Structure formats: C-alpha cells, structure tokens
Amino acid sequence: MSMTRLRVYDDTKALFHLPDGVIYLDGNSLGALPLGVAERVNRVIMAEWGNELIRAWNSAGWYAQPRHVGDRIARLIGAKAGSVMVGDTLSLKVYQALAAALDMNASRKGVLSDTGNFPTDLYMAEGLIATLGRGHQLRLVAPEEVEAALSEEIAVLYITEVDYRTGRRHDMAKLTAKAHELGIVTVWDLAHSAGALPVDLAGCGADFAAGCTYKYINAGPGAPAFLYVAPRHADSARTALSGWMGHAKPFAFELGYAAAGGVERMRVGTPPVLAMAALEASLDIWDRIDVEEVRARSLALGDLLIAEVERRCPPLKLVTPRAHECRGSQVSFAFEGGYAAMQALIARGLIGDFRAPDIMRFGITPLYIGEAEVMKAAEIIEDVIAGEVWRRPEYQVVNAVT
Numbered sequence: 001m002s003m004t005r006l007r008v009y010d011d012t013k014a015l016f017h018l019p020d021g022v023i024y025l026d027g028n029s030l031g032a033l034p035l036g037v038a039e040r041v042n043r044v045i046m047a048e049w050g051n052e053l054i055r056a057w058n059s060a061g062w063y064a065q066p067r068h069v070g071d072r073i074a075r076l077i078g079a080k081a082g083s084v085m086v087g088d089t090l091s092l093k094v095y096q097a098l099a100a101a102l103d104m105n106a107s108r109k110g111v112l113s114d115t116g117n118f119p120t121d122l123y124m125a126e127g128l129i130a131t132l133g134r135g136h137q138l139r140l141v142a143p144e145e146v147e148a149a150l151s152e153e154i155a156v157l158y159i160t161e162v163d164y165r166t167g168r169r170h171d172m173a174k175l176t177a178k179a180h181e182l183g184i185v186t187v188w189d190l191a192h193s194a195g196a197l198p199v200d201l202a203g204c205g206a207d208f209a210a211g212c213t214y215k216y217i218n219a220g221p222g223a224p225a226f227l228y229v230a231p232r233h234a235d236s237a238r239t240a241l242s243g244w245m246g247h248a249k250p251f252a253f254e255l256g257y258a259a260a261g262g263v264e265r266m267r268v269g270t271p272p273v274l275a276m277a278a279l280e281a282s283l284d285i286w287d288r289i290d291v292e293e294v295r296a297r298s299l300a301l302g303d304l305l306i307a308e309v310e311r312r313c314p315p316l317k318l319v320t321p322r323a324h325e326c327r328g329s330q331v332s333f334a335f336e337g338g339y340a341a342m343q344a345l346i347a348r349g350l351i352g353d354f355r356a357p358d359i360m361r362f363g364i365t366p367l368y369i370g371e372a373e374v375m376k377a378a379e380i381i382e383d384v385i386a387g388e389v390w391r392r393p394e395y396q397v398v399n400a401v402t
C-alpha cells in the first residue's frame with residue numbers, strides 16, 4: 001500500500017459507500033462503510049479461513065493481529081507502539097481498565113465520573129464494584145464539576161472525554177495532571193474521540209484509555225474495541241478478565257493463570273478475526289490521514305452547521321459548547337419535539353440521531369462530509385422545523401433502537 005497522504009474529504013469521500021440521496025450525520029454512532037472492507041473481509045474468508053484453515057493463526061498472522069492493529073490505532077490516540085490492545089467490546093475494555101486502576105489504588109474507595117458519561121460505563125462500574133465487594137463508591141458529578149470533585153479519597157477518575165449527548169469535551173491534559181497530583185489513577189473513554197480529534201495519551205500521561213472502532217474509525221457494527229495501558233503500568237496492571245490469550249504461555253495450557261508481559265495481558269479470548277479484517281481495511285484509510293486536518297475541518301463544518309441552524313431554526317437550542325477546545329466532533333441541539341423531528345429528517349434522507357430527553361445529534365465526519373452536505377442538511381432541518389412537518393403522526397412512533 002502506498003503511504004501517500006490523503007487529503008481529507010477531497011481524496012477520502014470516494015473511498016466510502018454512501019447510499020444515494022442520504023446525508024449521513026451519524027458517523028458518531030456508526031461510521032460509514034469504507035469500500036475496501038468487503039474485498040478485505042472476503043479475502044480473509046476465502047484465502048485465509050477457506051484455504052489456510054487453522055494454519056492461518058500463524059500463516060496469516062491472526063494471532064498477532066490484535067497487537068498489530070493496536071499499533072495502527074496508537075498513532076490516532078497519541079500512544080506508543082506496543083501500548084494498545086484490540087479486542088472485545090468497549091464495555092469489557094472499560095471494565096478491565098477500571099479493575100486494573102482500582103487495584104493500583106487499593107486503599108481508596110472513590111470512583112469519580114460524571115452525569116454525562118455513557119450509561120454502559122456507569123453500569124460496568126456498578127457491576128465491578130458489586131463483584132469486588134470492597135465498599136467502592138461511584139460518585140457522579142456534573143461535567144463542569146469534575147475538576148473540583150477530585151480529592152485524595154478518589155481512587156480513579158473514570159471519564160469519557162467527549163460527552164455522547166452534548167459533545168462537550170473535557171480537558172484531558174489538565175484533569176489528568178490534577179488527578180495525578182492527588183494520587184488518582186485515570187481511565188479515559190475515547191469512544192467519541194478516536195478518529196474524531198487529536199488525542200495525546202502519552203503527552204497527557206494518562207494511565208488507561210479505551211475506545212471503540214465502529215464510530216469515527218469506520219470499522220463496522222460490533223467492531224472490536226481497544227485498550228491503552230501506559231507503558232509504565234503494562235507489566236504490573238492486573239487484568240480482571242484473565243482469559244487464556246492474555247496468559248504468558250497460552251499454548252502451554254497450564255492450569256494456573258500467569259499474565260503475559262506488557263499490554264498483551266489485556267487480551268481475553270479468541271479475537272474476532274473477520275471483524276478485525278474490516279477494521280484493518282478502515283485503518284488503510286486512517287494510516288494515510290493527518291488527524292489535525294480532520295480536526296480543522298470538523299470544527300469549520302461544526303461552526304457552519306451551528307450558524308446555519310441557528311439562523312434558520314430559532315426553536316433549536318445549541319447544547320454543544322461553541323468554544324473549539326471544549327467540543328468534540330458533533331453538534332447537538334435541544335428541541336422539545338426532537339424525537340419526531342429526527343424521524344422526519346431521516347425520512348427526508350438526513351440521518352442524525354436523537355438522545356433522550358430532547359437532544360438532536362449531528363455527527364461531523366470530515367472524511368465523507370463536506371460543506372455541501374452540511375448546507376443541504378441545514379435546508380432539510382429548516383423544512384422540517386419551520387414547516388412543522390415533525391408534528392405529523394407518523395413521526396411520533398418510537399423505534400427500539402434510536
């Protein structure tokens with residue numbers, strides 16, 4: 001593969017399949033399909049699985065793949081090669097990270113998070129705390145109050161950098177530094193950061209981080225997650241999910257667990273090879289992208305969407321911070337009829353999504369969204385809101401997945 005840099009949008013839009021008549025502003029939930037995925041997955045199925053069979057674990061590199069793919073993700077999140085492991089789901093990866101972090105700060109009981117965190121992170125923390133049975137407490141504060149709530153009672157700061165509803169972004173460098181001054185271990189969820197904006201885990205000194213690859217990284221529904229462990233912890237962090245593939249010698253089939261060295265210990269069981277193939281195809285694009293360019297375009301497109309929607313649709317109230325450094329790569333508006341309005345937009349080919357109680361979200365993914373799409377989206381939003389189209393009965397029906 002040639003490693004020539006790709007110009008964001010100008011060179012990349014043609015690398016995605018997008019259905020005719022659709023403007024896709026939901027890549028913050030499920031990224032669009034890179035055209036190379038089908039061919040890659042088909043090749044792995046036919047040439048590797050089909051012809052190599054079990055030999056493919058060695059001959060096609062399946063066994064080493066989670067680490068190699070992790071190295072490619074590392075570049076997107078400011079991590080060193082060898083510090084990122086791929087596999088499982090994000091729910092499991094945040095669980096592993098939180099368990100390891102609590103273990104490093106065993107005398108403290110507080111787990112600090114915020115009310116903007118994604119529910120699965122909070123649910124996994126509840127489950128882990130109950131399983132540990134050591135009296136840990138999950139403390140939730142408003143996002144603006146996180147910094148003030150850091151104290152010497154907190155064991156772990158457990159937080160998502162970009163709020164899935166509002167798009168509000170925490171200051172990772174500042175919070176990590178303050179947490180460390182107080183002896184707190186940090187776990188960052190990068191679900192809405194990886195591939196959306198530059199992340200500098202090593203520069204911030206973050207301890208653990210995890211993220212998914214089905215949003216901005218475009219690896220497909222159910223694509224594997226990733227887990228970052230700072231190199232200084234990698235040989236000592238304890239994994240709560242001590243599966244055989246994280247063992248030092250998995251094929252010795254010993255009866256007792258002994259963790260592998262480094263981030264390899266964060267593997268759990270057999271990796272999802274076919275899903276990993278789709279991820280590799282999406283990374284063939286990301287390997288050639290400058291994330292700073294993605295960020296600059298994302299902010300400009302976000303500014304444009306905000307200006308156009310505010311001008312055309314006064315009932316929609318911006319809930320995303322205007323300041324560039326305080327937001328991720330989505331724009332969200334509060335609107336009382338938000339659910340129905342989103343259904344009406346989708347019926348007109350503009351796909352965004354809705355988050356209760358009243359938030360309409362629009363993801364900005366500059367690899368395949370440009371100014372023309374944003375302007376067209378603003379026109380469709382204006383039609384639906386100004387024309388009160390959203391009040392029609394057919395848009396009031398609530399779907400199972402929103």
Ligand SMILES: Cc1ncc(COP(=O)(O)O)c(C=O)c1O
Pocket residue numbers: 089090091092117118120121160164189191192212
């Ligand atoms: C911040 C955040 N964490 C976790 C998840 C989900 O985790 P999983 O991939 O395990 O469903 C999401 C979205 O689904 C999310 O936005």
Ligand SMILES: Nc1c(O)cccc1C(=O)C[C@H](N)C(=O)O
Pocket residue numbers: 028029030118164191401402
């Ligand atoms: N992972 C999802 C899924 O399996 C179905 C529907 C949506 C999702 C999402 O990713 C939701 C997303 N994390 C959010 O920010 O709301």
